[in-house]
Amino acid sequence: MNPIDLRSDTVTLPTLAMREAMYRAEVGDDVCGEDPTLNRLEAVAAERLGKEAALFVASGTMGNLVSVLTHCGRGDGIILGDQSHILLNEAAGAAALGGVYLRVVPNRADGKIELTQIERAIPEPDIHHALIRAVCLENTHNYCGGAPLDVEYMTEAGALAHSRGLLVHLDGARIFNAAVALRVPVAKLVASADSVMFCLSKGLSCPVGSLVCGSADFVARARRTRKMVGGGMRQAGVLAAAGLVALEQMIDRLEEDHQNAQALARGIAEIPGLSLDPGTVRTNIVFFGYTARRKPVQQFVQELDAAGVRLWALGPNRLRAVTHYGIESTHIEAALATMRRVLEGLA
Numbered sequence: 398m399n400p401i402d403l404r405s406d407t408v409t410l411p412t413l414a415m416r417e418a419m420y421r422a423e424v425g426d427d428v429c430g431e432d433p434t435l436n437r438l439e440a441v442a443a444e445r446l447g448k449e450a451a452l453f454v455a456s457g458t459m460g461n462l463v464s465v466l467t468h469c470g471r472g473d474g475i476i477l478g479d480q481s482h483i484l485l486n487e488a489a490g491a492a493a494l495g496g497v498y499l500r501v502v503p504n505r506a507d508g509k510i511e512l513t514q515i516e517r518a519i520p521e522p523d524i525h526h527a528l529i530r531a532v533c534l535e536n537t538h539n540y541c542g543g544a545p546l547d548v549e550y551m552t553e554a555g556a557l558a559h560s561r562g563l564l565v566h567l568d569g570a571r572i573f574n575a576a577v578a579l580r581v582p583v584a585k586l587v588a589s590a591d592s593v594m595f596c597l598s599k600g601l602s603c604p605v606g607s608l609v610c611g612s613a614d615f616v617a618r619a620r621r622t623r624k625m626v627g628g629g630m631r632q633a634g635v636l637a638a639a640g641l642v643a644l645e646q647m648i649d650r651l652e653e654d655h656q657n658a659q660a661l662a663r664g665i666a667e668i669p670g671l672s673l674d675p676g677t678v679r680t681n682i683v684f685f686g687y688t689a690r691r692k693p694v695q696q697f698v699q700e701l702d703a704a705g706v707r708l709w710a711l712g713p714n715r716l717r718a719v720t721h722y723g724i725e726s727t728h729i730e731a732a733l734a735t736m737r738r739v740l741e742g743l744a
């Protein structure tokens with residue numbers, strides 16, 4: 398039997414419709430702007446997000462990097478949360494490759510950054526201070542339990558940044574999860590962001606790819622930055638074809654992933670040795686505590702894996718499970734039963 402893989406929504410496999418579209422895709426040299434399928438994906442993505450233009454990149458990490466390097470020169474800075482993916486999980490690319498100063502401020506448990514924290518982190522113009530160019534937000538917020546940041550907050554944070562001459566970059570790896578959970582059009586949710594990265598290769602199930610969206614001028618400059626970091630691809634229409642299917646067919650169904658995450662959260666809350674407040678689960682990411690004394694968390698994860706359920710321990714006594722395409726409600730029930738058996742020492 399295949400394992401029930403709840404490690405991440407990045408484990409999703411392309412759908413049959415994607416594979417067929419990839420097989421049939423009309424392609425050309427995208428570095429020369431000649432790949433019709435890729436050009437269509439960029440146009441559709443831009444339109445969907447309410448931005449002038451979009452740029453296809455290899456990954457979410459590359460999309461964030463290209464955006465930050467396009468906004469900042471060496472020694473310039475960005476304000477970002479202490480739980481943000483850009484800070485914690487992107488190999489310090491902005492600092493290493495761009496000499497970008499990272500001005501870190503605390504994230505709240507709901508993924509937001511207190512506006513007063515942003516305000517305080519913006520320095521007065523003075524030769525002693527770095528030039529801070531942008532505020533980076535993350536929506537949904539991965540390490541803050543997949544929390545969606547609402548339109549009101551996005552608008553207020555954007556207005557604050559803009560009033561102080563800063564740009565807003567949004568790590569929207571899972572922005573469609575946020576839009577679906579909040580029941581708002583995605584364009585409204587990202588309206589205050591000057592650049593937005595979103596991923597095709599997570600809940601939307603594509604094999605590869607992310608998009609960076611923004612003004613035509615920003616995207617033209619980002620295209621050069623992408624080339625600089627080696628991200629100019631050639632017949633990338635084979636990948637874009639899957640992306641077009643994703644934007645058409647895979648967004649509305651994210652609601653199912655959220656419902657499965659809720660069911661998983663309710664079940665986990667009832668298992669002795671695990672702890673969770675189901676009310677904190679808003680999208681497809683379920684963080685929960687490990688309180689069992691019988692075995693260390695790593696042993697629990699290994700035994701669970703051997704019994705056919707995969708998830709990740711992220712931090713001491715903290716576990717994460719993510720629902721996604723391919724995980725049905727029957728898998729959730731089976732995963733919960735397996736967790737119980739492993740904790741009771743019966744599996």
Ligand SMILES: Cc1ncc(COP(=O)(O)O)c(C=O)c1O
Pocket residue numbers: 455456457458459482483535537538539568570571596598607
């Ligand atoms: C919030 C967030 N941003 C960016 C990324 C990076 O995406 P990728 O793995 O495609 O580089 C991830 C990946 O999990 C993520 O969760």
